[in-house]
Amino acid sequence: MRIAVVGLGTVGRHVVEALDGERELFRSRLGEDVEVSRILVRDQHKQRPVGMQSRITFVAEDILGDPDIEIVVELVGGFEPARSLIEAALRAGKSVVTANKEVVARSGPLLSLTAQPGADFLFEAAVAGGIPIIRSLQESLAGNRLKAIYGIVNGTTNYILCRMQQQGGSLEEALEEATRLGYAEAEPGDDLDAVDAVRKIAILASLAFGGWVDVDAVAKEGIRGLSELDVAEARSLGGVIKLIARAEATPDGLTLGVSPTLIPLGHPLADVQGAQNAIYVRGEPIGELIFQGPGAGGPATSSAVIGDIIDAARSRRVGGRSVALPREPAPLVPLGQHAHSYYLRLRLRDEPDALARVAQAFAAAGVALRSVRQPMHLGGPATISLVTAPTRRARLEEARLALRHSPAVLAEESLILAELDPA
Ligand code: NAP
Ligand code: HSE
Numbered sequence: 001m002r003i004a005v006v007g008l009g010t011v012g013r014h015v016v017e018a019l020d021g022e023r024e025l026f027r028s029r030l031g032e033d034v035e036v037s038r039i040l041v042r043d044q045h046k047q048r049p050v051g052m053q054s055r056i057t058f059v060a061e062d063i064l065g066d067p068d069i070e071i072v073v074e075l076v077g078g079f080e081p082a083r084s085l086i087e088a089a090l091r092a093g094k095s096v097v098t099a100n101k102e103v104v105a106r107s108g109p110l111l112s113l114t115a116q117p118g119a120d121f122l123f124e125a126a127v128a129g130g131i132p133i134i135r136s137l138q139e140s141l142a143g144n145r146l147k148a149i150y151g152i153v154n155g156t157t158n159y160i161l162c163r164m165q166q167q168g169g170s171l172e173e174a175l176e177e178a179t180r181l182g183y184a185e186a187e188p189g190d191d192l193d194a195v196d197a198v199r200k201i202a203i204l205a206s207l208a209f210g211g212w213v214d215v216d217a218v219a220k221e222g223i224r225g226l227s228e229l230d231v232a233e234a235r236s237l238g239g240v241i242k243l244i245a246r247a248e249a250t251p252d253g254l255t256l257g258v259s260p261t262l263i264p265l266g267h268p269l270a271d272v273q274g275a276q277n278a279i280y281v282r283g284e285p286i287g288e289l290i291f292q293g294p295g296a297g298g299p300a301t302s303s304a305v306i307g308d309i310i311d312a313a314r315s316r317r318v319g320g321r322s323v324a325l326p327r328e329p330a331p332l333v334p335l336g337q338h339a340h341s342y343y344l345r346l347r348l349r350d351e352p353d354a355l356a357r358v359a360q361a362f363a364a365a366g367v368a369l370r371s372v373r374q375p376m377h378l379g380g381p382a383t384i385s386l387v388t389a390p391t392r393r394a395r396l397e398e399a400r401l402a403l404r405h406s407p408a409v410l411a412e413e414s415l416i417l418a419e420l421d422p423a
Contacts, residue, residue: 001030001313004038004063006085007075008048008056010182011099011125012039014302015073016052019309026306030313038063064088071312073305074098077186083107090114090121095312099125099301105199105215108206112325120315122308127200128153128277130300131293132307137207137281144283146208150246153200155275155296156183156191157223157243162273164231165240171226183275183296193222194243194258201245205256208281209249211330219257219335221416226260229378230345230414233385236375237343239264241416242272253331255338261417262343262387275300336393341370341418343387346403347410350382357408358384365399367391382410387418 003019005012019026019036026034039055040063041048048056063069064085072089074096076082083103089096093116098104103111104123115121124134137146152158159181160174175192178184183191190196198220202213223243234241244261247254263270268290272278277295282288294300348354355372362369368389378385388396403409 002037003071005073006040010298011301012075014298071095095119097308101126101199109325109327120312125304129295130303146283148248148282151279154197159275192224194220197245197258205247221259253333257335339390343418345414348382354408361402
């Protein structure tokens with residue numbers, strides 16, 4: 001079985017090394033050899049590992065036009081030219097394996113229809129790195145009516161938040177480290193601003209709930225605005241901050257969103273460390289399941305990619321199985337319809353009535369407060385942290401508007417969700 005790998009970066013390199021190095025293992029699993037016969041890359045001046053040099057090409061047609069290549073593994077990233085290359089490979093009758101969440105989240109349904117009989121379009125590595133969540137939703141849990149999926153689906157931001165919590169330091173320093181370790185996207189803003197997490201929860205929700213989710217319709221807040229002060233204050237409040245993606249089926253449609261969330265210590269998600277991911281799935285009749293494991297990085301991601309390659313290779317020999325991706329849009333309900341608690345950090349004027357004015361703004365909007373703290377570690381006597389009682393977003397926005405216009409408030413410095421389940 002001859003295959004081609006497109007992209008020889010963090011993930012591609014691990015995939016080629018594993019396929020080259022474990023030929024016996026894969027032969028025993030598949031009953032024939034899997035050989036990486038071509039590797040397509042972009043930069044003609046980069047040094048490539050010696051054993052891979054002879055297989056390097058810069059011309060897509062060397063892969064697309066070679067009838068002996070049966071599987072194309074796309075590990076380039078970004079939308080174009082990755083999407084076009086996948087489409088061309090599928091049209092040429094090849095199976096395609098990809099780790100590209102952007103392409104799957106935006107063009108998955110059309111691409112899956114493009115696969116020719118006997119060929120697969122597989123993307124296990126696009127969500128949660130090495131965790132086999134896609135296949136679990138499509139196969140093992142297919143007999144369930146799923147109700148909710150939520151959890152940590154971005155390794156980079158989890159790594160950053162854990163590092164800030166355990167070693168202190170800034171978000172920028174932690175991001176540099178995550179990039180060095182191969183966790184971050186080529187455009188790390190996609191990690192920080194929750195774009196990557198939105199793509200992943202959209203893919204999971206589309207598979208779990210049976211309607212395609214438009215990524216642009218998913219509410220998102222990233223972690224860019226968080227500082228070490230919030231991380232320390234979360235700890236003082238008995239919790240940790242995690243970037244949580246959630247999708248829930250309600251009678252009116254799906255609620256979906258990604259936001260930094262204050263999780264109480266002791267909750268299983270609070271203990272998810274480094275670039276690990278963890279995903280809760282709730283459904284009938286299964287009840288609750290949690291999937292946890294390495295969510296980013298070359299080795300973990302290559303595990304999912306190679307699993308897909310073996311799967312695609314097997315199905316080419318014993319007959320293809322087309323993976324049905326829903327094409328109809330899923331009805332979405334704005335997240336604001338549920339009541340949540342929120343954590344806010346505010347910088348006030350250092351005046352005697354400032355706190356009273358803030359309390360008044362919340363009271364006038366009908367928002368009760370669970371906690372108001374003014375600890376010195378928040379950066380001075382005039383910075384406070386607040387946690388609201390569960391409230392609808394519209395009420396919170398009314399209070400925030402009043403605060404923006406209040407002479408007592410210099411700035412709202414952070415706003416994050418402060419509990420997991422809607423009240
Ligand atoms: P990467 O390290 O940036 O590597 C990208 C590779 O693609 C490079 O080898 C680059 O070639 C090649 N490339 C870029 N544009 C190309 C083009 N037009 N034609 C041919 N080759 C091209 O990326 P990565 O981290 O391995 O990620 C690859 C994919 O896996 C992305 O979709 C990413 O989102 C996904 N993913 C990554 C992780 C992770 O932890 N890193 C986890 C899950 C999924 P040159 O070598 O010539 O520059
Ligand atoms: N940048 C992504 C993350 C890679 O950190 O989760 C894995 O999809």
